[in-house]
Amino acid sequence: LQMKYVKVSEVVQDAIAITENQRLEKQIDLRIEGNEAVVVEADDRRLIQIFVNLLTNAISYSKPNTCIHVTYGTTEEEVFVAIRDEGIGIAPEEKNRLFERFYRVDKARARDSGGTGLGLAIVKHLVEAHKGRIEVESEVDEGTTFTIYLPPRQSNRSGTKTV
Ligand code: ATP
Ligand code: MG
Numbered sequence: 001l002q003m004k005y006v007k008v009s010e011v012v013q014d015a016i017a018i019t020e021n022q023r024l025e026k027q028i029d030l031r032i033e034g035n036e037a038v039v040v041e042a043d044d045r046r047l048i049q050i051f052v053n054l055l056t057n058a059i060s061y062s063k064p065n066t067c068i069h070v071t072y073g074t075t076e077e078e079v080f081v082a083i084r085d086e087g088i089g090i091a092p093e094e095k096n097r098l099f100e101r102f103y104r105v106d107k108a109r110a111r112d113s114g115g116t117g118l119g120l121a122i123v124k125h126l127v128e129a130h131k132g133r134i135e136v137e138s139e140v141d142e143g144t145t146f147t148i149y150l151p152p153r154q155s156n157r158s159g160t161k162t163v
Helices: 008-018 020-025 044-060 092-097 106-110 119-129
Strands: 004-007 029-034 039-042 067-074 079-085 133-139 143-150
Touching (some): 008 029, 008 044, 008 079, 020 044, 039 044, 044 119, 044 143
Parallel strands (some): 029 067
């Protein structure tokens, strides 16, 4: 990884731009809410890839004329980015398998959306390479939220912790 300090607002904007055509074709709306000042130590290209994969899923597994919400900020210890859709949702029994390579939920397969089932496996790998974690909350036919949590700094220098 090529680590540097990057503005979360900028990588989010880049990922939104990359997925914009697909989103507009489906007439899916977007709302972004976040603190512009939030910075994270990360590999920006990899971070963009994480958000492109999550946005592509949010678009693919939503109906037209719905909305995707991107929210980012900080807690005391972490930077978070949440991507929420109003799509088909994920059944509780599928949640554990989502991050396996080539795993696709039946519904998605039947819809012939053309994916390979690698997107979330890549996301999980990249998030963990950044010492972060990913959480998913979902309600069938209501929507899904994927939230990424990242440590703001990667270094372990003593003195950077205030605990
Ligand atoms: P690709 O490799 O092109 O990303 P994919 O989208 O099928 O293919 P993943 O991104 O790994 O693969 O997602 C795995 C499965 O999880 C999807 O096939 C879909 O069933 C389900 N899924 C992922 N994101 C969502 C979402 N936002 N809403 C509903 N289901 C989702
Ligand atoms: Mg995908």
